[in-house]
Amino acid sequence: MKLRVSATMTNAPIVLTLDCDMFSNDPQTPLRALCYLSDPKLGPTLGWVQFPQIFHGLNKNDIYACEFKRLFITNPIGMNGLLGTSYVGTGCFFNRRAFxxxxxxxxxPELAQLGPDHIVDEPIGSQGILxxxxxxxGCDYEEGTKxxxxVGFKYGSLVEDYYTGYRLMCEGWRSKFCHPERPAFLGDIPISLSDVLNQTKRWSVGLLEVAFCKYSPITFGIQSMGLLPGLAYAHYAFWAIWAIPICIYAFLPQLALLHKVSIFPKVSDPWFLLYVFLFVGAYVQDYIEFTLAQGTFERWWSDQRMWLIRGLSSYLFxxxxxxxxxxxxxTQGFNVTSKVVDxxxxxxxDQGVFEFGVPSPLFVPLTMTxxxxxxxxxxxxVGAFVxxxxxxxxxxxxxxxxGVLNCLPIYEAMVLRSDKGKLPTKTTLISTFLVGILCSVSAAVLKLSY
Incomplete structure (x- = not known):
């Protein structure tokens, strides 16, 4: 709708998209974008210039990992070496022709004045323009049209930004990632765990809608863009699948340990070294990538902890x-992330304390873990000594x-806190009951297997 309205009022060839909670932080940003968009070597196929989404007001350790350094900085730099970065919904200058x-x-389009080459020759406040x-x-204007x-932003997914950029790139458009030292735009972040997890859950649903549609990156994307760009977009589309291995590692080894069943190689087994290498190597690589994007150890720890938390809640749900x-x-449907600061x-x-507060099903698997x-x-x-x-x-x-080390904020919210942001007692009781059932069922299954 906004694209059509702007066409009737100015029809400027460059379109800036921003979230409502973001603001400009550098007056030179439009010039940076125009350097790319006016480059004759890039112009014919350059669809958009994406700036990283950066936030102000983050606490010292970014306890909810809202920076998303891989999503907004590391991965776009890598994709820039292919056909271009994905569109993240804000901080982006579009070539109107790309739509x-x-x-x-x-x-x-059905009206000539909505086309990218239409010239508006009336004042913006004139009766005809208005x-x-x-x-x-009108919300129903696009019915029966393309x-x-x-034409325009693509519908069919809760993550219309990712889907639109992906479809435009499949059509042949390219993009550029611009990451100046001074942030081009700054935005707000959610400050309660419930809002953070609901936001990621919404993204997960939307990405899966793209992953399993007829335009799936695995099939249509690879065919249209090539193997590496297609896999880069598929990496996002199948985000929620991480719930499966994360849930397995959060529950299965622990249940086996309670029943004194060994499922991994012994320390004396040469295969043990492979597990050590994979575990340590993966985390060291992750830490190096994070710090190369100007991250700190404390924020990296918050990032890997929240990745596990999201896997057990947002991705799973x-x-x-x-x-x-x-x-x-x-299902529950669309939930808008609250950015209102209580x-x-x-x-x-600001103190780095997790905010639970409201009872939410998303907290149940976290508490169970x-x-x-x-x-x-x-x-x-105890068993190791006995x-x-x-x-x-x-x-x-x-x-x-x-797992215990990563769950320290949950233990604190369960036992030590009495403020409004503590973990609801109802959630603790339900989780304890479900863990008891899980242990009983696993014991019965183990008994039958023998």
Whole structure:
């Protein structure tokens, strides 16, 4: 709609998209974008110039990992070496022509004045301009037209920014990532865990809608863009699939440890070194990439912890919600992320304290993980001395200890806090009950297997 309204009022060849909570931080930003968009070598196929999404007001350790350095900085730099970076919904200068078909094709809109080459020759406040803008601003205007499918921003996914950029790149458009030292734009971040997880859940559902549609990056994307760009977009599209391995590692080794079953190689086994190499190597690589993007150790720790938290909540619930939607089962629907700062919440956030507060189903698997890992670690340490089997259970004890370390904010919210942001008692009781059922079922399954 905004694209059509701007066409009737100015029809400027460059379109800037910004989230409502973002503001300009550098007056030189338009000039930087124009350097790319006016370059004759890039111009014919350059669809947009993307600036990184950077936030102000982050606390010292960024406890909710809202920077998303890989999403907004590291990955775009890599994709810049291919066909260009993805569109992230804000901080982006578009070539208006890109919304009307590929560089070598053109989809004509139903009104000539909506086309990219139309010249507006009336004052912006004139009666004719205002009437035209009002006419094309209707929510039902695009019905029976190509808007949303062939023209303009693409519909069909909750992550319309990712989907639009992906489809434009499949049409032949290219993009550039511009990352100046001074942030071009700054925005707000959610300061409660519930808002953070609901935001990522919404993204997960939207990305899966693209992953399994007829324009899937694995099939249509690779065919249209090539192998590497297609896989780069598929990396985002299948985000929520991370819920499967994360949930397995959060529950299975711990349940096995409680039942004194070893599922990993012993310390004395040569294969143990492979597990050490993969675990340490993956985290070292992750840390190096994060620090190269000007991150600190404390923020990296928050980032990897939130990746695990999102995997157990946002990705898991997003994956489940997508499956239910695919089966025609009603779900909660679209939730807008709140950016309103409550005084008490803001104070807790500045202190680096997790804000739970409201009872949410998203907190249940997190609390279950915290309880199960604590039980498993305690039982594993006791068993290692009583049964003298540290060699066989060392990896499982290590994983349980790593889980406990990552769950420290949850333990604090469960036991030590009494403020409004503590973990609701109802959530703790439900999680404890479910962990008990899980242990009983796993014991029964183990008994039957023998």
């Amino acid at each position: 009307f078909g590929g560089p070598s094709s053109f989809v004509k 009437e035209a803008a009002h006419a094309v601003a 808007w949303g499918s062939k 997003g994956f489940t919600e997508y499956i239910l939607k695919s089966w025609g089962i009603s 005084d008490e919440q803001g104070k807790k956030y 915290a309880i199960l890992n604590f039980w498993a670690l305690t039982a594993g340490i 049964d003298a089997n540290l060699d066989g259970h060392f990896v499982q004890i290590l994983l349980s200890g790593f």
